[in-house]
Amino acid sequence: xxxxxxxxxxxLILLSLIIPMIITCSTKSATLSKDKSTTNDLAxxxxxKAAENYKKFCAGCxxxxxxxxxxxxxxxxxxxxxxYKSIAVGITDAGMPAYEAAFSKEEITDLVQFxxxxxxxxxxxxxxxxxxxSTVKTNDYTIRLDxxxxxxxxxxxxxxxxxGNMYFVEKKGTFSIRKTDxxxxxxxxxxxxxxxxxxxxxxxxxxxxxEVNKRIYLGFTKPKDINGTExxxxxxxxxxxxxxxLTDLKEIFEAAEYSTSRHHFGHRLEFDKNGLLFxxxxxxxxxxxxxxxxxxxxxxxxxxxxxxxxPADNPFVNNPTAVKSIYSYGHRNPQGISIHPxxxxxxxxxxxxxxxxxxxxxxxxxxxxxxxxSYGINYNGTTFTDKTExxxxxxxxxVWIPSIAPSGTAFVRGDKYPKWKNDLMVGSLRFNYLxxxxxxxxxxVDEELLFKGVGRMRDVQIDKQGxxxxxxxxxxxxxxxxxxx
Numbered sequence: 036x037x038x039x040x041x042x043x044x045x046x047l048i049l050l051s052l053i054i055p056m057i058i059t060c061s062t063k064s065a066t067l068s069k070d071k072s073t074t075n076d077l078a079x080x081x082x083x084k085a086a087e088n089y090k091k092f093c094a095g096c097x098x099x100x101x102x103x104x105x106x107x108x109x110x111x112x113x114x115x116x117x118x119y120k121s122i123a124v125g126i127t128d129a130g131m132p133a134y135e136a137a138f139s140k141e142e143i144t145d146l147v148q149f150x151x152x153x154x155x156x157x158x159x160x161x162x163x164x165x166x167x168x169s170t171v172k173t174n175d176y177t178i179r180l181d182x183x184x185x186x187x188x189x190x191x192x193x194x195x196x197x198x199g200n201m202y203f204v205e206k207k208g209t210f211s212i213r214k215t216d217x218x219x220x221x222x223x224x225x226x227x228x229x230x231x232x233x234x235x236x237x238x239x240x241x242x243x244x245x246e247v248n249k250r251i252y253l254g255f256t257k258p259k260d261i262n263g264t265e266x267x268x269x270x271x272x273x274x275x276x277x278x279x280x281l282t283d284l285k286e287i288f289e290a291a292e293y294s295t296s297r298h299h300f301g302h303r304l305e306f307d308k309n310g311l312l313f314x315x316x317x318x319x320x321x322x323x324x325x326x327x328x329x330x331x332x333x334x335x336x337x338x339x340x341x342x343x344x345x346p347a348d349n350p351f352v353n354n355p356t357a358v359k360s361i362y363s364y365g366h367r368n369p370q371g372i373s374i375h376p377x378x379x380x381x382x383x384x385x386x387x388x389x390x391x392x393x394x395x396x397x398x399x400x401x402x403x404x405x406x407x408x409s410y411g412i413n414y415n416g417t418t419f420t421d422k423t424e425x426x427x428x429x430x431x432x433x434v435w436i437p438s439i440a441p442s443g444t445a446f447v448r449g450d451k452y453p454k455w456k457n458d459l460m461v462g463s464l465r466f467n468y469l470x471x472x473x474x475x476x477x478x479x480v481d482e483e484l485l486f487k488g489v490g491r492m493r494d495v496q497i498d499k500q501g502x503x504x505x506x507x508x509x510x511x512x513x514x515x516x517x518x519x520x
Contacts, residue, residue, distance in 0.1 A: 037241065041132070042267050043503075045176050045490070049471070050087070055168060056162075058402045059212045059474055060240075060255050061282050063141060071081040071093055080150075082145070082149050082152070083479065084142065084145060084151035085142070085145040085146045085148065085153065086149060088138065088142060088145075089146060089149055089150070089153075091138075091393050092314050092389075092414060092415070092416075094465065095266060099211065103144025105335035107161070108515065111126055111129075115148075115151070115154075118150065118151070119144065119147050119148045121145055121374040121481055122134050122138075122143050122146060123135040123138075123143055127296075127320075127418045127463065128294075128295045128297055128320075129298065130232070130233070130294050130296070130297070130298030130299065130320050130341060132139055132388065132413060132414045132415050133415060134415045135416075136415060136417065137415040137417065137501040140379070147335060152268065153513070159202045160262060162482075166180075166486060166487065167383065167487040167488075168489075169182075170519060171182045171485070171486055173471075173483065173485055174483055175434045175452075175455065175519045176267050176454070176519075177487075177518070177519040178485075178517065178518060179516075179517045179518075180349055180486070180489070180516065180517075181505070181512075181514060181515040181517050181520050182512060183201065183213060183307065183514065183515050184201075184203065184219065184512060184513040184515055185510070185511075185512045186201045186506075186511065186512075187294055187510070187511065187512060187513070188205055188206065188207055188511050189205055189206040189235075189493060189508050189511055190203055190204070190206075190493060190494065190506040190507075190508070190512075190513055191204055191205060191237045191238065191493055191494060192204050192238040192239045192240075192254070192303070192494055192506075193205045193237065193365075193494055193496050193504060193506060193513065194239050194240055194241045195237065195241075195498035196246065196499070196500055197246055197335075197499045198212055198215060198247055198323055198487060199423060199498065199499070199500065200213065200215055200240045200300070201213040201498075201504070201513070202239050202241065202251065202330055202504070203239065203513060204236045204237070204238065204239045205235075205236065205511070206230055206235035206237065206427065207230045207235060207236070208225065208228055208229075208230050208235060208255075208400065208426055209221065209236070210222040210225055210236065210239065210253070210281075210352065212279075212413065213352045213438060213513075215327070215459065220279050221277055221279065222276070222280065222281060223279065223280045223281070224274060224280040224281035224282060224284065225247045225253070225281065226253065226255060226257070226270070226273050226286070227257065227258070228256055228257060228258070228270045229256050229257070229258040229265075230256070230257040230287055231256060231258075231267060231297050232256075232296075232297025232298050233297060233298040233300055233301075234254070234256030234267060234269075234297060234298075234300040235256055235335045236256075237254050237256070237300065237301070237302045237303075238251065238252075238253065238254035238255075238304045239251065239252070239253055239254075239303040239304075240252040240253075240302055240305065240306065240312075242256075242273070242306070242308050243310050243341075243412055244310075247277050247283040248275070248276055249276045249277070250273050250276075250341075250512075251273060251274060251275075251276055251413040252271060252272070252273070252304055252312070253269050253271065253272055253274075253283060254257040254269065254275045254282075254301075254303070254304050254314070255269075255270060255271075255272075255275070255303050255343030256268075256269060256270075256297060256300055257269070257270040257289065259293050259349060259510065261293060262474055264295060265295070266293035266294055266295055267293060267296070267297065267300075267319050267472070268289060268290045268291070268292060268293045268294075268332075269288075269300050269301060269302050269315060269316050269317075269332075269333075270286060270288060270289045270290070271286070271287055271288035271289075271304065271312075272284050272285060272286045272287065272428065273285055273287060273341075285343070286343075287338065287342065287343025287376035288314055288337070289335060289337065290316055290359070291330055291331075292319065292325065292331055292333055294319055294321070296320045296321065298317075298319070298320050299317030299318050299319050299320045299333075299367070299368040299386075300310070300313070300316070300317050300319070301314075301315040301316045301317040301370060302315055302316060302317065302370070303315045303369065303371060303443070304372075305372045305381065306341075306375055307374050307379060307381065307384055307461075308374065308379050309516050310339070310340075310341055311338055311339070311340060311346060311371055312339050312507070313337065313338050313374075313381050313397075314336070314337040314338075314339070314360075314368075315337075315369035315385075316332055316334065316335055316336075316337065316353060316369075316374045317333060317334065317335050317366070317367065317368035317369065317370075317371070317381060317386075318333045318334035318366070318368065318385055318405070319333045319334075320405040322334070322367065322405065323406070324500050326342045326357065326364060326365050326366060326367065326405045326406065327364065327402070327405075328391065328408065329351060329354065329357035329358065329361060329364065330357065330358065330391065331358070332358055332360075332361075334363075334364060334365065334366050334367065334370065334405065335358070335359055335361045335364045335366060336362045336363045336364075336366060336372065336381065336383065337360070337361065337362055338360060338362040338399075339359075339360050339402060342429065343499070344462075344516075345359045345360055349361070349362065350362065350400030351352055351398040355381065359398040362381075362397065362399055362400075363398060363399065363400065363403060363407045365403040365404045365407075365428065366383070366395075366405055367383065367385050367386060367387060367388070367405045367406070367409075368385055368386040369385035369443050370385065370386065370441065371383060371384035371385075371387075371441060371442055371443045371444030371461060371462070371495070372384075372442045372444065373444045373446050373459065375376055375446055375457070375477075376446050376448040376457055378477060380396050380397070380398070380457060381396075381397045381475075381505070382394060382396055382397065382423075382432075382444065382445075382446075383395050384397065384441035384442070384443075385441065386438070386440060386441065387409060387411040387434075387435075387436060387438060388408065388409065388411035388412060388413055388414060388419075388438075389411055389412050389437075390410055390411040390412060390435075390436040390437055390438055391409045391410035391411025391412075391434060391435075391436065391438065392411075392434065392435040392438045392439055392440065392441050393410075393432075393433065393434055393435075394431060394432045394433040394441075394459065394461065394472060394479060395430055395431050396429075396477070397433060398429065401428075401429045402428045403428065403431075404424070404425055404426070404428040404429070404430075405419060406419060406420060407422065407425055407428070408422040408424055408425045408428060409421060409422075409423070410423050410424055410431075410434045410436060414513075421423040432478065433479040433482075437467050438465060439461075439463040439464075439466050439470065440463060440464035440465035440466075441459075441461050441462065441463060441464075441470070442461045442462040442464050442492055442493050442494060442495075443461075443462050443492075443493060443494030443495045443496065443506070444459055444460060444461050444462070444495055445460045445495040445496050445497045445503065446458070446459055446460075446497070447459075447460065447461075447497065447501075447503065447520075448497060448501060449497070449501020450501060450503055451500070451501040451503075451518060452501075452503070452516075452518060455471065455491060458473050458481070459471075459472040459473055459474060460472070460503060461494045461495065462493060462494060462505060462506075463492055464491045465491075466484075466487075467487065467488050467489055467490055467491055467492065467493065467507075468484045468485060468486055468487045468488070468489065469484075469485040469486050469489070469492060469505060470482055470483075470484060470485075471483040471484075471485055478506060486505070489505070489507055489514075490508055490509055491505030491508040491509055492505055492506070492507050492510070493506055493507060493508055494505045494506040497502070501517065502515055502517070503512060503515075504516065
């Protein structure tokens with residue numbers, strides 16, 4: 036697609052997003068009734084515009100059914116005035132943008148009332164699609180979802196050994212193993228970590244020679260007190276599994292940029308065929324500072340040896356000012372990375388802003404453009420760039436508009452799903468499905484949406500036998516995808 040065509044496409048997208056914001060309502064929204072016996076239809080005309088604005092601007096982070104609000108501690112207050120302020124002026128460290136330029140005062144007030152009523156009437160949000168059967172027919176297979184683990188909070192990452200044992204972590208900071216007999220054991224000896232905002236215990240990766248060395252790698256949010264204020268960064272450690280404990284922990288990666296920001300940590304780990312470790316790091320919400328700066332860690336894909344040393348052929352090892360572990364840069368918030376089974380290339384899925392989520396082939400030393408080029412716009416509807424591509428920067432292999440909030444990824448390999456061989460599976464947090472990105476000649480040529488309504492999909496993995504697994508939130512569970520003959 037030419038640059039001119041890209042610009043025309045982007046302008047059409049912007050018009051479709053912005054026009055609803057500048058059309059004023061002809062009727063004043065009704066005041067909420069305090070009589071709880073009254074039928075409160077949140078899809079009625081009373082809340083039509085507020086419901087529309089919530090779906091377009093808020094649901095991506097807070098859930099179509101406001102599920103992210105349910106157990107919230109309301110750190111910034113839950114009174115009408117406090118919620119109004121949070122929406123109007125934003126919360127920078129939490130990644131909450133300001134909407135006072137996008138919405139009128141009346142629209143913000145209506146949105147506050149809509150949220151408050153929604154929390155009183157959670158059952159009214161049941162209209163969102165839910166998976167109603169554990170057996171689902173796809174274009175190629177009938178797949179049964181076998182429940183492997185249930186009752187979790189937010190399972191974030193998982194991996195498998197050759198025997199079929201599942202190693203999984205939860206965002207809150209727990210690490211467990213589901214044995215092949217179905218029993219679950221907790222693992223101790225974890226590093227100092229903090230579950231905060233979008234961060235926590237985010238990844239587990241077994242060493243390629245795990246059956247011999249028992250080495251396990253963890254990716255996590257690391258806290259640090261700086262002048263009396265808690266700051267955070269992303270770090271990686273490995274340890275040796277002895278019994279049910281990680282021993283001899285060694286930190287091999289620490290992103291030097293600590294900040295109070297609680298979002299855009301990334302963060303995935305993946306070994307390639309040569310035993311090199313890839314690490315994805317988000318921009319930490321500082322897109323103007325981090326992704327394009329080679330002296331900074333955030334907004335990058337990093338590559339290192341299994342002991343934390345730097346490979347001699349890393350693209351920036353001879354750059355005297357660059358971070359030597361950087362492999363590619365110009366990334367926003369990559370929450371999925373996987374190695375293509377045949378080419379050995381690393382592919383990522385990353386969150387764009389509003390619109391513009393991406394799949395990329397992360398080539399060494401290449402710039403992927405964020406935030407100089409993007410198909411997305413700001414969450415509040417304003418624009419930050421008029422470019423979708425820039426000469427010398429790589430374009431995405433796939434773009435999602437609207438955003439699906441892509442999470443973990445896995446390439447299909449083995450013989451369990453032969454018609455899906457080498458396709459990339461990407462989880463969607465926003466729309467609660469698994470995206471099968473169909474790949475031909477190293478290009479994404481089509482997409483099939485699988486298991487719609489299964490839940491906010493946090494991770495996708497494939498075990499050593501070739502079976503796919505998905506981890507979902509609300510409620511937290513891990514499912515095995517079993518083809519039914």
